Amino acid sequence: MPEFLDLHSKASKALRAAAEAAVRRHGLHLGQDHLLAVLWRQDGSTPGEVAAALNVTTPNVVKAATRMAAAGLLTRRRDDRDNRLVRLWLTDTGRALQAPIEEERRHLEDQITADLSETEREHLLSALAKIHRSATALLNEMS
Amino acid sequence: MPEFLDLHSKASKALRAAAEAAVRRHGLHLGQDHLLAVLWRQDGSTPGEVAAALNVTTPNVVKAATRMAAAGLLTRRRDDRDNRLVRLWLTDTGRALQAPIEEERRHLEDQITADLSETEREHLLSALAKIHRSATALLNEMS
DNA sequence: GCTCGATCATTAACCGGTACACGATTTTGG
DNA sequence: CCAAAATCGTGTACCGGTTAATGATCGAGC
Numbered sequence: 001m002p003e004f005l006d007l008h009s010k011a012s013k014a015l016r017a018a019a020e021a022a023v024r025r026h027g028l029h030l031g032q033d034h035l036l037a038v039l040w041r042q043d044g045s046t047p048g049e050v051a052a053a054l055n056v057t058t059p060n061v062v063k064a065a066t067r068m069a070a071a072g073l074l075t076r077r078r079d080d081r082d083n084r085l086v087r088l089w090l091t092d093t094g095r096a097l098q099a100p101i102e103e104e105r106r107h108l109e110d111q112i113t114a115d116l117s118e119t120e121r122e123h124l125l126s127a128l129a130k131i132h133r134s135a136t137a138l139l140n141e142m143s
Numbered sequence: 144m145p146e147f148l149d150l151h152s153k154a155s156k157a158l159r160a161a162a163e164a165a166v167r168r169h170g171l172h173l174g175q176d177h178l179l180a181v182l183w184r185q186d187g188s189t190p191g192e193v194a195a196a197l198n199v200t201t202p203n204v205v206k207a208a209t210r211m212a213a214a215g216l217l218t219r220r221r222d223d224r225d226n227r228l229v230r231l232w233l234t235d236t237g238r239a240l241q242a243p244i245e246e247e248r249r250h251l252e253d254q255i256t257a258d259l260s261e262t263e264r265e266h267l268l269s270a271l272a273k274i275h276r277s278a279t280a281l282l283n284e285m286s
Numbered sequence: 287g288c289t290c291g292a293t294c295a296t297t298a299a300c301c302g303g304t305a306c307a308c309g310a311t312t313t314t315g316g
Numbered sequence: 317c318c319a320a321a322a323t324c325g326t327g328t329a330c331c332g333g334t335t336a337a338t339g340a341t342c343g344a345g346c
Binding site for chain 2: 300302305
């Protein structure tokens with residue numbers, strides 16, 4: 001039971017639960033806010049583009065988009081020029097969530113990092129970045 | 144898109160993928176190694192005990208146990224004295240995985256934290272612990 | 287102009303996680 | 317002793333994630 005992996009797993013779980021609760025207050029499920037964030041930045045993105053932006057697989061985006069379309073957050077429309085493509089367009093409901101969700105996310109980050117000094121926070125970010133690089137490199141050299 | 148949440152999310156995903164690949168080399172799925180770890184420490188634990196030890200819900204353990212029983216890693220047996228209880232017992236196969244899996248996990252932690260100095264590592268652990276506490280406190284005061 | 291390969295979304299099947307409802311058993315209180 | 321409450325495992329249904337297979341469409345080359 002290595003120290004870091006164990007602690008990271010626990011922290012991750014708690015963080016995930018907190019994020020879930022925060023976003024659910026606005027009728028969303030975890031991860032849907034990320035998908036919306038892509039559309040807020042570029043409305044009319046395709047599932048493939050969204051998947052690439054979020055580092056998830058395309059089927060995952062398709063499934064989420066289906067649920068979110070049913071929830072009235074976005075609509076699907078095929079591209080006129082290239083009929084293979086599907087474009088996801090925000091509804092007014094989906095667009096209206098941007099401000100509250102972004103505020104909620106900022107608030108969550110503030111609460112989560114409240115116990116950290118500024119230098120602690122910087123060190124944490126830099127260490128996390130190194131972890132991220134190592135893990136990504138590990139994945140690449142395996143595949 | 145707050146800095147820490149975003150970075151943590153990315154690092155988490157990469158770490159998860161790396162752990163998945165590491166454990167899959169031994170025929171396991173992600174999370175099953177944690178369940179096994181509980182049984183390595185205390186064979187014959189009940190699903191509820193395992194769930195409490197792993198901070199997951201009981202149905203989750205039940206489902207995982209069903210798959211792992213099918214995979215020949217453990218067996219189910221009802222408790223003789225209290226017939227409500229079910230106890231999970233390791234098979235030889237499940238027991239034999241302890242050394243290789245623990246080694247794999249140590250190796251993964253070493254690779255992941257290779258770029259960190261000793262003080263960086265300590266600071267990371269302490270910061271992660273604070274994050275964990277904050278997130279847990281946040282969850283409690285919400286529920 | 288037509289075929290063959292590349293590209294894209296979708297579906298199905300699986301795993302880990304959750305909440306909720308259900309049923310069986312044990313324990314407690316009267 | 318017996319009814320009511322607490323405990324425990326399980327089933328169902330959902331969400332996020334994956335891989336692999338399918339099907340439609342577009343583009344390049346002959």
